[in-house]
Amino acid sequence: MIFDAYLEKIKEKDKRTHVGEILEFIHEEFPELDCTVKWNQPFFLNEGTFIIAVSVAKNHMSIAPEEKTMEKFADRIDAAGYSKTKGLFKIKFSDKIDWQLLIDIIAFNIKDKNDYTRLWR
Numbered sequence: 001m002i003f004d005a006y007l008e009k010i011k012e013k014d015k016r017t018h019v020g021e022i023l024e025f026i027h028e029e030f031p032e033l034d035c036t037v038k039w040n041q042p043f044f045l046n047e048g049t050f051i052i053a054v055s056v057a058k059n060h061m062s063i064a065p066e067e068k069t070m071e072k073f074a075d076r077i078d079a080a081g082y083s084k085t086k087g088l089f090k091i092k093f094s095d096k097i098d099w100q101l102l103i104d105i106i107a108f109n110i111k112d113k114n115d116y117t118r119l120w121r
Contacts, residue, residue, distance in 0.1 A: 002027065002035040003042050010056055018093050019056055030106055049116040051109045064088040065105045066121055072108065076101055
C-alpha cells in the first residue's frame with residue numbers, strides 16, 4: 001500500500017490495522033486521488049487540493065475533511081456517534097466505521113473543490 005512507511009510507524013498492531021483499513025478503503029474507492037504524507041499524516045489530494053486527511057491518536061483516528069464539509073455533514077457525523085471539532089471528527093478504534101459517510105464526505109469535497117487551485121479552502 002502507498003502508506004506502508006506511515007503505517008509502519010504505528011506501534012500498536014490493532015491501530016495500524018484500523019488505520020490501514022481506512023486508508024486502503026479511500027484509495028480503492030477514489031483511485032483518482034493522489035496519496036501523500038504531509039505534516040506526518042496521510043493526505044488525499046485532487047489535482048493538488050486537499051480532500052481529506054487521516055491521523056492517529058491514542059484512542060481514535062481523526063478524519064479531517066475541512067470545516068465547510070464538517071458543517072455540511074455534522075448531523076450525519078453525530079448520528080454515527082462520532083465526536084467532532086470544527087475541522088475533524090474522531091472514530092474510536094472500537095467504533096463501527098460508517099463507510100457510506102466517508103464516501104459521501106469525500107465525494108462532496110471532490111465536487112465542491114472542482115477546479116480549486118489551492119491546497120485549502
